[in-house]
Structure formats: structure tokens, C-alpha cells
Amino acid sequence: MILLRTCDELRRWCGPPQRRQRPLNFVPTMGALHPGHLSLISSALQTRPSPNGEVLRPRVLVSLFVNPLQFGPREGFVSYPRDLGADCRTAENAGVEALFAPSEQELFPGGESELTRVIPPPSLMGSLCGRSRPGHFEGVATVVARLLALIRPDCLLLGEKDWQQLVILRRVVADLGLAVEVRGCRTWREPDGLAGSSRNRYLSAQERRQAAALPAALRSVRVRLAAGEPLGEPMVQKLRLDLETAGLIVEYADLVDPASLQPLPTLAGGQRLSLLAVAVRCGSTRLIDHLLLMPRLPIVAIDGPAGAGKSTVTRAFAKQMGLIYLDTGAMYRAVTWWVQRHGVDAADAAAIEPLLTGLELSLEGGGDGDLRVLVNGHDVTVAIRDPSVTAQVSAVAAHACVREGLTRQQQAMGEKGGLVAEGRDIGTAVFPHADLKVFLTATVAERARRRALDLEQRGFAVPPLMDLETQIAERDHLDSSRTIAPLRQAEDAVKLITDGMGVEAVIEALVELFRERVPEDAWPES
Template sequence: MQLLQTCDELRRWCRSAPGDPAAALHFVPTMGALHQGHRHLIERAAAPLSPSGPLPRVLVSVFVNPLQFGPGEDFERYPRDPLADGALAAAAGAGALFSPSVGEMFPGGEAELTRVLPPPALLQVLCARSRLGHFEGVATVVARLLALVQPDRLLLGEKDWQQLVIVRRIVADLALPLRVQGCATWRESDGLAASSRNRYLSEQQRAQAARLPAALAQGRRAWQSGERDPARLEQLVRAELEQGGLAVEYVEMLEARRLRPLDSSAPPQGPRLLAAAIRCGPSRLIDHLVLMNRPPIVAIDGPAGAGKSTVTRVLARRLGLIYLDTGAMYRAVTWWVLRHGANPAVATEVAPLLAGLELSLDLEASGEQQVSVNGHDVSQAIRHPDVTAQVSQVAAHACVREALTQQQRALGARGRLVAEGRDIGTAVFPDADLKVFLTATAAERARRRAHDLEQRGFAVPPLVELEALIAERDRQDSSREVAPLLQAEDAVELITDGLAIEEVITTLVDLFRERIPEEAWPAPEGGADA
């Protein structure tokens, strides 16, 4: 591992590309006094983004930033241990450690430094109310570091949730070309979130500080028991902390992604943040938990040929969600119709059978999808040629579509889904945690269609003809009365021209993690979603 102390040394290292030239540059900024939480971050940064991808280059910075310390705070006594920091960073997989002086970071002095001011709404909640200027100092130094390093990916811990939200906002507002990845809070054996300031605590104070995660856990249990009133949850946590002899700075419940106050008149949607800050002995400690009404739902829509099915299957496996295969559901209905001897082409024979139909989709230990009809596994039966030959006739009936929409909504009540299909984000799951309109230009989809036909041994029409057919289908899909091709207002449009499947998956995972933190929905073992 190289030790870099000047901006010139940093620039030279970042611009050099030893090993695989395709390797990304991942950056972990810290204030030093590295602990196991930092080690976990660096190890995550050093892991490839896909099983077959190149190992990234990892840079760690250590800079005790004076701009983020207020009057009377612990800047002078903040723990500094450069030798131990270097050893931990190297062992965790860092390729270089940047440890500049204050003069190197602010060559014109603090008074002459251009400042970065986060949006006012993000400075009116949580830690910002009592730590005036803190997040301005964080934003200013992070922006300077990002300009120097120009990384592909920035990794931050989810423990400092407000900081993570603010940095994401800065990166988005300044259109910086990098991804911000949050990583789950690393906790000690007593549940206390890892922090450099834990070093200040005596043994007795350490035991007392452990009441912080315990109090938040009490809030989680109340939530799981049905308590939804923010004021009551806040008071419950505050009372637990005060009973433990801790000085409470705040207990606050907010909308997690944007740190907005909760609207008591609206039904709860999206993850909630229940956060607290306390003082214990010489230390100010923060912690939080994220509360969800149900496991997450991802809704993916878009035109034919954009790669929705392929992407959805992989994304579901990567995030430990169930792939809602709408095609399998129509096959299951067809199997049910054939089993009862009804004519698939006659709606009046199909409709009565829908009243006694209950579909279920689940994820087997192998990762394969299991489809059940009224409790019976039909995963293999629905692939029979007889079902394949009749499914289009069954799917054409309005009564079938209405019944399956109801079934899909029933599955959505339990969450844990990645669903793709027409109007999935507008009509079926309007409250999905992430909505994506996955698309590509007609020219790109024509190229993909030609490649698919060629691979399967079929004749390939001219690309101009294929593109015209695709454009006409888009027009028809967008203008039809039932289930038109429409992008939900709050959906993220993702144009996949020129992107490999793994690049699309990585982008979708990043969008998901902006909304659902790792600590609220961890990635499955073996399916890390970095």
C-alpha cells in the first residue's frame, strides 16, 4: 500500500492504472482512528462489483477535517493513530492511503475556501440543528476530495445516515460522475455502532452507552406490534434512554430517503428513520434504525425488447427478492383451465374457474421460482407444451387480466418482489419502493432482436424493417385502452443503449439502495449487491 501525503502524489496515483485498466477506482474517506466498521467498508470497496468483474483499486483517505468541528467540540483530542490506520487499511485491501495536512487540503487557508452548502431542508433535522456548520464542513471537504480523486464509486457507512443522504444529494445536484454506496452499520458485540469516539468511554460508560441500540430496538418491537404514531415511538425511545441515565439530544422519526417530516394525514409509505443522539460521558453518539411496513417492492416497466425479463430475474436473485413472473402466472391460469377441461378460447368457460384460483410465487433455496396453484406446486407443469400452445388465448380474456391483477396486488401486500410487466408501476404496484422504466432506442432494440433471431437460426429481416415494426408496436402499446405503455410519474427512466446486463443490474442495485438501506434489507448470503 502506498502512502500519499500531497495532492500531486494523489493525482499521480489515481491516474496510474496498474493491473487491469478496466478496474474501477473505489474511494473510502475517513477521519482516521480506523475501527472494524472502517475495515468492513474498505473490504467492501475492494470486492468486485460482479462475480466475474475485475478487482477495483481502493483508495482510503485519513483527514481530521477542522471544518466539521464546532466550538468546544473535540477536534484537538480526536483520536489519531496513523501507524495503526495504515496497517488496518492495508490489511483490508487498500492500494493507497491519502493522509494530507490541513495546509495541503486548504492551501489558501480556511477563510479563503469556497464552501459547499447542502440544501436548507436537510439542515433543519437531526444532528444539523445542534451542530451548526457541521454538514457544510463535511460537504466542502468531500466535494474537494471527490474533485481530487475522481473515483468511480464512493463508499460510506449507513451509521451516519444524515451525512450519507447529504453526500448523495451533493453528488446528484452537482452531476458528479460517480456512484455513492452506503454500507450497513457495523456493530460491536453489545450492539453499539462502531465509532472512533467509542474510545473515549470507560468500561462503565460503555455499558451505559449500549442502552442506545437497546432503546431503538424497543422502538422496533413497538413498530412490529403495530404502533405507527411517530410521537409515541419517539417518546418510547426517549424514555428508555433517560431511564438509562443518558442525556438525550434528540429522538426523531422522519421519512428516511429525503429526511422529510412525516405527514400524519397520509398513509405511511416508504422506509421510516427512527434516529437518536445521546451524550454519554465525554462522547456524543448517534444511532438509528429503519422501519418498513412490508418487505420492498421493485416495479420494472418499459417497451418490448428492452431486456426487462433478463434484468428482473438477476436483480431479484441479487437482492433476495422474488421475481414476479407475470408470464408464469398466465401459464398457471392456463394449466388450471386445461385441468378442468374448459375451452381456453371461450371466456364464459374460463371466468367461473377464476373464483376458486389462488396463485402463489416463492423462492426456493436453489434460487429458482416456485409457482403454486391452490397450494400445489405447478412450476414444471406450466411448462408443458399443451400449456404453451394455449396460454395466449387465455391471456387475451379481460376477466383473466383482472383476476391476475388482483392476485399480483395480493402478492404485493406481502412485499419482497421484483415485478416486471405492463402497467406494473402505474396500476398494479403504485406504492412500489422503486419504479424503473427500462427502455432502449428502437434502433438498439432492433439490433438486439436481429442478434436473437440469428442466434436461434431464424431468418433476419433488414434492421430498418425491424426498427419500423418496433416503433409501430410502441405506438400501439402506448395508445391502447387497456394497460397502455406508460411511465409512472415517479419512475426512474433507465436507457440501456450501450450497457451490458451487469452494468444495468449495478445501476438498479444502486437505485434500490438509495431507497432501501442495507441494514433494513440485507443482501442474501452469496448475493452481495455491491
């Protein structure tokens, strides 16, 4: 392992991003490395496909800098544990290739007074730890932004234990337009549940036993919720009482939205993920922890126009995240095939409605991992991809009887969550409370090119690209102008334009968006 002490050494070791042969992953720390840090390093060492599908072993860089900007007047900056030799040995044994340990003068050459500061949004800094630690997150954001500018890594890895810090740094990276993925990693815990922290070494033997009451109290909340007790102020007050009874001084115990960090009065029926965050004092040591609460398993809604590649990436994304894949487009294609089989006009709603009575439509996972579509037990997976079905599916899907029937079936499938669905109105009509909504699209020209390739691979005749572009544009118009459930981007959906992106790159973008909303602590990757 290489020990880097100056910014010049760091720049030379990192090299320009465009000349790197392998991805560079970065784990920032203040030293006093413990198993929680090692779990971050382990995640950083994992190989992941590049946008072109190539799998490369990443280089891992760890920084060690006790940041004076994030300490308050009585927060123990001078006494913070420092042992560079021990940290170097720990990092090297973990597989780290380089450790950057600059002096304060090296990182702040003009001194703190001349340093350009990064000030995150007050709405994110004003809650939880920010109330009692003014200037803390400004100090964190300033130093991390400085490090990111020097290193320009492909990925920044942060622990989910410091959830507020993770949310703030994600916002800083997004607002400053920094080209780096921010990856949150699951909290490492000791056998009794205490979250890993460098501050745990401050605890005496008696205080360490006392500190175990923090994770125990949070586990008790989960047990009471599972038993049907509603989550509201009475339960939060009971949590505070349990902590105080154990001799811990409660700084806060707040129920907040995990994305905005704003208070939530209760876990309402339509509420998605919630965060119960706690900070306590055990002796002179400040400890934080949280509990992520889901009224149901996560739901991802992916909408977009025809030919945007939704089915391909959604299927792969669902498999990677351990979610059920719900191909609603295939369901509408199956109904269209059924209508054609009966020789009924796709525009005749009155003639179509009786065909829906007794129609048994099911989606099954095949032995090869692909989705099979069955109509009354008959496998129509290939048949529904015929161009004749494609030409009429918009007309059939526009009928209220079809939309209502399939929407009810899809919502029933999603009652327990744990799925990703794609279609035209998933985020607006079917799952309006989805945890993540994505509007996946591409230009008409790009979709026509993909459609031609798909037809060729399936053995169908391939029309001229100009004709395919015309067909796609016409279908876009039909889908977006229909009266019933028109194609439109949900207000809270993220628009993802996939021109020039390979399948792996789109999947990686979806995973990153998912992790911004659903942490590993709540839903580990399969």
C-alpha cells in the first residue's frame, strides 16, 4: 500500500479520470479504523460491470483526515484517537492500494479563514444532529468536496449509519454536478447490535454494556410495530423512556422522512419509508443510530414510451435487487393478443369487455430466468411480441374496461410490495406511492434503431427506419393523448434518457437511484 501525504502525490497516484484503466473507489475516514470502515472497504473492492459491460477490479483509496471543521468547541477534536501506523496496517491488510493522510496545512494551505466553504441546504442541516452541532455538516461537506475535487473518483462510499451525512453529501454532489456515484453501505454492527463507530472506544466497560440499550430499544420498536401497535408519538415517547431508564441521556428521538429529513407525525397508511433516528449520550460519548421502517416492501415504478428498453433493464434490475418483475406491458399485449384471437376490432370497447370475463392472465418466472406470459394456461410469451400485436396494443390499452381490470390485478400483485413494475402509467395510476419512480425514455431515432434490431433478432421482417420512426411517433401520440391513463411523467419521477447508454449503464443508474431512497439497511441487495 502506498502512503500519500501531499496533494501533489495524491494527484499523481490518482491520474486523470480519462486515462485510468480501472475504476477508482474512495472511502473517506477520520482514522481509528474499525470493522465498520472495513465493511466499506470491502464494498469498495467489489468488482462491478463498466458501462461497456467489462468487469474490472477497482483501485481503492482511503483518506485519513481528522477534520477540524466538523468539531464543535467541546467535541473532542484534540482527543480524537489518532494512530497512523495502526491505520496503515489495517488498511493494507484490507486490500487498500493507497491511503491519503494529509496534514491540516496541506489540505487548507491558506488556513481555515481563507477556505471556500460548501454550505448544504438548511432544510437538511437543521434537523437531527444539525440542531445541536451547528457548523458540523458544513465542515463535513467542505472537506469532502475538497477531497472529491482532488481525487475525482468513480464512486464515493459512505456508511448508512451516518444517515443525515449521507443524505447531505448526496445533495452536495448532485448540486455541484460532481461526476461521482455516491454509494451508501449497510451499517456494520457488533454482536449485541451496537453500530460500529470510532467513538465506541471512548466507552468504559460499564458504559459499553449500557450502550447496548440503544439498539435493544430500537429492536423493541420493531417488535411492537410487528405486533400491530401504531407508530406515533406514544411509541416514540416509550422509546425515549426505555433509553432514559437504561441511563442514557436522549438528545433526540425523531421520526423523519429519510429523503427530506423533515418530521413525520406518524406512519400514515400511504407513507413509504420512514426513519426513526436517535442520538444519546452514554457517559461523555455521543452515540447515534436509527431504524428504517417500511409499511410494505419497496415498489419501483418505471414508466416511459414504447421502445425505450424498459423491459430489458427492468428485468435485469429486478433480478439484481431481489425484486419481483411485473411486466405490465406484457399483460396489455396478452389482452391484445386475446382480442385478436377472437377477431374483435381493437377499437370496439363494447365487444372487448365481455372477453375479459373469466380471462386468466398470469406471469411466471421461467427456468432460464425469463418471464413467461400465460393466457388461460397457454404460453403466449413469443406470440405477444408479433408486430401485429404491437400495432394494436395502444388502442386496446386505451379502453377503460381494460385499464381498470388490469390495474386492479396489478395493484393486488403489489399489495405486499417487493416488486418493480414497468409500463405507461405505473407511477401515475397503478402505484402512485412507489418508493422510486423513473421515466425511462430515449429519442425516437434511438428507439427505432433498437426496434429494428429486436425485430431482426426475433426473425421478423424489418421495415425501413423512417417507417419505424413514424410508427413510434404515432404510438407516442396515441399513448400520451388518450383519455384513460395517458402516458405522462409523474411529478416525482426521475427522467432517465438512455441514448448512448448500454444496458449495464442503465441498470447501474437505476440501482443508484434506488439506493438514494431505499438503503441497504432496509433492503439488502440480493
